[in-house]
Amino acid sequence: MFYEHAIELLDRRGVTIEAIADIVYDLQLKFHPQLTRRECVESVDTVLKKREVQHAIITGVALDELAEQKKLPYPLQQMLESDEPLYGIDEIVALSITNVYGTIGLTSFGYLDKNKNGIISQLNSNKGMVHAFLDDLVSGIAAAASARIAHEYPDFSRYEINGEKDSL
Amino acid sequence: MFYEHAIELLDRRGVTIEAIADIVYDLQLKFHPQLTRRECVESVDTVLKKREVQHAIITGVALDELAEQKKLPYPLQQMLESDEPLYGIDEIVALSITNVYGTIGLTSFGYLDKNKNGIISQLNSNKGMVHAFLDDLVSGIAAAASARIAHEYPDFSRYEINGEKDSL
Amino acid sequence: MFYEHAIELLDRRGVTIEAIADIVYDLQLKFHPQLTRRECVESVDTVLKKREVQHAIITGVALDELAEQKKLPYPLQQMLESDEPLYGIDEIVALSITNVYGTIGLTSFGYLDKNKNGIISQLNSNKGMVHAFLDDLVSGIAAAASARIAHEYPDFSRYEINGEKDSL
Amino acid sequence: MFYEHAIELLDRRGVTIEAIADIVYDLQLKFHPQLTRRECVESVDTVLKKREVQHAIITGVALDELAEQKKLPYPLQQMLESDEPLYGIDEIVALSITNVYGTIGLTSFGYLDKNKNGIISQLNSNKGMVHAFLDDLVSGIAAAASARIAHEYPDFSRYEINGEKDSL
Numbered sequence: 001m002f003y004e005h006a007i008e009l010l011d012r013r014g015v016t017i018e019a020i021a022d023i024v025y026d027l028q029l030k031f032h033p034q035l036t037r038r039e040c041v042e043s044v045d046t047v048l049k050k051r052e053v054q055h056a057i058i059t060g061v062a063l064d065e066l067a068e069q070k071k072l073p074y075p076l077q078q079m080l081e082s083d084e085p086l087y088g089i090d091e092i093v094a095l096s097i098t099n100v101y102g103t104i105g106l107t108s109f110g111y112l113d114k115n116k117n118g119i120i121s122q123l124n125s126n127k128g129m130v131h132a133f134l135d136d137l138v139s140g141i142a143a144a145a146s147a148r149i150a151h152e153y154p155d156f157s158r159y160e161i162n163g164e165k166d167s168l
Numbered sequence: 169m170f171y172e173h174a175i176e177l178l179d180r181r182g183v184t185i186e187a188i189a190d191i192v193y194d195l196q197l198k199f200h201p202q203l204t205r206r207e208c209v210e211s212v213d214t215v216l217k218k219r220e221v222q223h224a225i226i227t228g229v230a231l232d233e234l235a236e237q238k239k240l241p242y243p244l245q246q247m248l249e250s251d252e253p254l255y256g257i258d259e260i261v262a263l264s265i266t267n268v269y270g271t272i273g274l275t276s277f278g279y280l281d282k283n284k285n286g287i288i289s290q291l292n293s294n295k296g297m298v299h300a301f302l303d304d305l306v307s308g309i310a311a312a313a314s315a316r317i318a319h320e321y322p323d324f325s326r327y328e329i330n331g332e333k334d335s336l
Numbered sequence: 337m338f339y340e341h342a343i344e345l346l347d348r349r350g351v352t353i354e355a356i357a358d359i360v361y362d363l364q365l366k367f368h369p370q371l372t373r374r375e376c377v378e379s380v381d382t383v384l385k386k387r388e389v390q391h392a393i394i395t396g397v398a399l400d401e402l403a404e405q406k407k408l409p410y411p412l413q414q415m416l417e418s419d420e421p422l423y424g425i426d427e428i429v430a431l432s433i434t435n436v437y438g439t440i441g442l443t444s445f446g447y448l449d450k451n452k453n454g455i456i457s458q459l460n461s462n463k464g465m466v467h468a469f470l471d472d473l474v475s476g477i478a479a480a481a482s483a484r485i486a487h488e489y490p491d492f493s494r495y496e497i498n499g500e501k502d503s504l
Numbered sequence: 505m506f507y508e509h510a511i512e513l514l515d516r517r518g519v520t521i522e523a524i525a526d527i528v529y530d531l532q533l534k535f536h537p538q539l540t541r542r543e544c545v546e547s548v549d550t551v552l553k554k555r556e557v558q559h560a561i562i563t564g565v566a567l568d569e570l571a572e573q574k575k576l577p578y579p580l581q582q583m584l585e586s587d588e589p590l591y592g593i594d595e596i597v598a599l600s601i602t603n604v605y606g607t608i609g610l611t612s613f614g615y616l617d618k619n620k621n622g623i624i625s626q627l628n629s630n631k632g633m634v635h636a637f638l639d640d641l642v643s644g645i646a647a648a649a650s651a652r653i654a655h656e657y658p659d660f661s662r663y664e665i666n667g668e669k670d671s672l
Contacts, residue, residue, distance in 0.1 A: 001490075002579060031253075051487060052438035052592050055583070059593045062580045063563075071575065075327050075506060076566045079559070082326040085199075086318060088271040088556050089563045092600045093593060095274065099435040102388035103256040106263065110278015110311075143278075150254060151387060154337075158250040159243050169658075170411060219655060220424050220606035223415070227425045230412045231395075239407065243338060244398045247391070256388050257395045257429060264428045267603040270556035319555060322505075411663050418662040421535075422654060424607040431610065439592040442599065446614015446647075479614075486590060494586040495579050 006054040009061045013134050014126075019119040020044045023142040024149065026117060027108060032153050043145040053097045053141065060093055060133030067130040080132040083124075090136040097140030098147075105140075105147035112139040174222040177229045181302055182294075187287040188212045191310040192317065194285060195276060200321050211313040221265045221309065228261055228301030235298040248300040251292075258304040265308030266315075273308075273315035280307040342390040345397045349470055350462075355455040356380045359478040360485065362453060363444060368489050379481040389433050389477065396429055396469030403466040416468040419460075426472040433476035434483075441476075441483035448475040510558040513565045517638050518630075523623040524548045527646040528653065530621060531612060536657050547649040557601050557645065564597055564637030571634040584636040587628075594640040601644035602651075609644075609651035616643040 007017065021040035029035055047053055066072050067080035079087050091113070098105040113136060116124060120138050123131040175185065189208035197203055215221055234240050235248035247255050259281070266273040281304060284292060288306050291299040343353065357376035365371055383389055402408050403416035415423050427449070434441040449472060452460060456474050459467040511521065525544035533539055551557055570576050571584035583591050595617070602609040617640060620628060624642050627635040 005579070050438075051490075051590060052440075055591055055593050058580050058583075059567075062577050063567075065577070066570070066575075071570075073566050073569070075509070076562050078326050079562075084326065086272060086322055086555060087559055088600060089559050089597060091274050092271045092596055095271070096439050096592060096596045100438070102386075102436070103260045103263070103432050104254060104388075106259050106274070107278045107281040110275045110280075111282040112278075113275040114279040154254055154387075158246050158252070173411070218606075219422060219658075220608075223423055223425050226412050226415075227399075230409050231399075233409070234402070234407075239402075241398050241401070243341070244394050247394075254387060255391055256432060257391050260428055260432045261425060264424060264607050268606070270554075270604070271600050272556075322555075414662050420662065422608060422658055427610050428607045431607070439596045439599070440590060442595050442610070443614045443617040446611045446616075447618040448614075449611040450615040490590055494582050494588065 001049070001051065002054040002058060003049050006048055006057045009057055010137075013061055013064070013131070014123070015119055015134065015138055017041055017044050017048070020138060020142050020145065023112065023118045023120070023138075024145045027112070027142070027146050028149050032149065035149065039149065040145065043148045044141060046148065047097070047100060047141055047144045050100050053100060053144070056093050056097050056140070057137055060090065060137045064130045064133050067132065068128075080130050083130075083132045087132070090133045093133065094136035094140035097137065098143045100144045101147035101151060104150060105143040107143075108146045109139050109143035112142055117142075169217070169219060170222040170226060171217050174216055174225045177225055178306075181229055181232070181299070182291070183287055183302065183306055185209055185212050185216070188306060188310050188313065191280065191286045191288070191306075192313045195280070195310070195314050196317050200317065203317065207317065208313065211316045212309060214316065215265070215268060215309055215312045218268050221268060221312070224261050224265050224308070225305055228258065228305045232298045232301050235300065236296075248298050251298075251300045255300070258301045261301065262304035262308035265305065266311045268312045269315035269319060272318060273311040275311075276314045277307050277311035280310055285310075337385070337387060338390040338394060339385050342384055342393045345393055346474075349397055349400070349467070350459070351455055351470065351474055353377055353380050353384070356474060356478050356481065359448065359454045359456070359474075360481045363448070363478070363482050364485050368485065371485065375485065376481065379484045380477060382484065383433070383436060383477055383480045386436050389436060389480070392429050392433050392476070393473055396426065396473045400466045400469050403468065404464075416466050419466075419468045423468070426469045429469065430472035430476035433473065434479045436480045437483035437487060440486060441479040444482045445475050445479035448478055453478075505553070505555060506558040506562060507553050510552055510561045513561055514642075517565055517568070517635070518627070519623055519638065519642055521545055521548050521552070524642060524646050524649065527616065527622045527624070527642075528649045531616070531646070531650050532653050536653065539653065543653065544649065547652045548645060550652065551601070551604060551645055551648045554604050557604060557648070560597050560601050560644070561641055564594065564641045568634045568637050571636065572632075584634050587634075587636045591636070594637045597637065598640035598644035601641065602647045604648045605651035605655060608654060609647040611647075612650045613643050613647035616646055621646075 021044045024040040025037050067077060098109045120135050123135045189212045192208040193205050235245060266277045288303050291303045357380045360376040361373050403413060434445045456471050459471045525548045528544040529541050571581060602613045624639050627639045
């Protein structure tokens, strides 16, 4: 497993687990008022232990760094340098992260990717650096960690029959 | 093809092509200042001509209406009535719409599904009606129509070589 | 959680955990010769404990049964009765199952859905019954359980550095 | 658009449009006996005109070639060299191709990726070359071209009402 390597890569690119956890906290607090930052850190950490998430980070960060070093062939180099909005491959790679806790992460992913919450907006303002994949990776991780928290707090009262909770 | 049938179903559920086009217009205007409402209507219309989009609408609206008529078995009936946030199947069905113009629609889908722009927010306030699928279907159609518009306005200047446009 | 309910629904439709486990065993044995049928049963069982998998089963079986009872509106009724190959919604719902253990399940899903291994082929030969969703659901569950087994047997030797295993 | 560039990249990697069309022909002939090889070539060609397909090819071939040149960082270099079955990113990138003509391509994609039809099997036997992405890209293109052909030959007789074709 490349869990520690993935964390190291994110760190090298300026993204800490805590910064991702802050996004998750801001996103989920209104739905789960008892949520703590510590739970968000743990949720991000659990997402990073998934192999597919590590593979997405390893691939995306490699492409961003190769683009910074001008080592990608034309026109991929230009697409990543300009963060071409029609590129789409950065989003599909991040989707493999989001899916890790089910489809319900999709909505948060799109929302974060558009709103550029927290650390995500800072990534997009670093001139000279290429973060074509990184912002989508971070949105994907935060969305998956949020979906995981939502799954932890299900509301089963709606399935009660005759006032009694069903044996769910 | 069930193009007319799909439009009729949306209409019966309170959603016009124009209402979806308004969402697209609000979403895309800042990227393409020359965009007209007419182009947005045409884009939504083109999305509705795709067979997979029609199938998603036919399935989702049938499930919403069966839920209103209390004809679904337990616990599906309860999930749709309460628009269970952990359900996820409404989002995956809408994803098949969003994908029709590529992955770049993903971001808009999530954004719309969370922000509840325009007609989408009205759907969620209709008491007594079940719109578990409809709000996701509308977000999906608007996201696909937006992606289609983005594809119509590519910016190729970034791929110029030596000041000349490459023969793209 | 609707774990027991999902198993009951599959059982009612003629599909046991063991029948799905047999497909998994046939698919994975050549890659993992030490694999036992018991491990395959456990893997299918673990897949069925995931909420999104339960939701997909609940939705798909409800649609199949409503179609058998002729209770779906036109043209959805006809699409499911004829198992319309262009329908696509059965496959996208099953995709939400397959994704539960990452993208690597995709390949097995497509393979099973086309080859109709084991119980899947029997489903398609039952006249009078509608299994438009069920065959895709079973393919999806078997694919996810196979992906889970593949993840359990990683081969890390390829990442050795200087003859020593990296601290993975 | 990078249509010609994408064709050139495939050609450089040993894959012609005709070789992909042969896979499509073998896959679809039993469903559509009147199908010609020419139609299959045209269908592959139409798939290659889609921007997202071009982007997937550009990205996947770049990664394969960088791996051959030993220019990727650890452990991505090792993952691609060994075509790590748990990698998953090659499959998700190819999925963005398959989706271009809807979900119905999913089944063919998985089937081809496992069966290694035609040119796909030859790619996997070339020692010294890295085709971690290329085999999935080719499976994805062939699956999308097959889905496109299936959409061209719909069977509407199942939706006839009272012996008359509905105005579909």
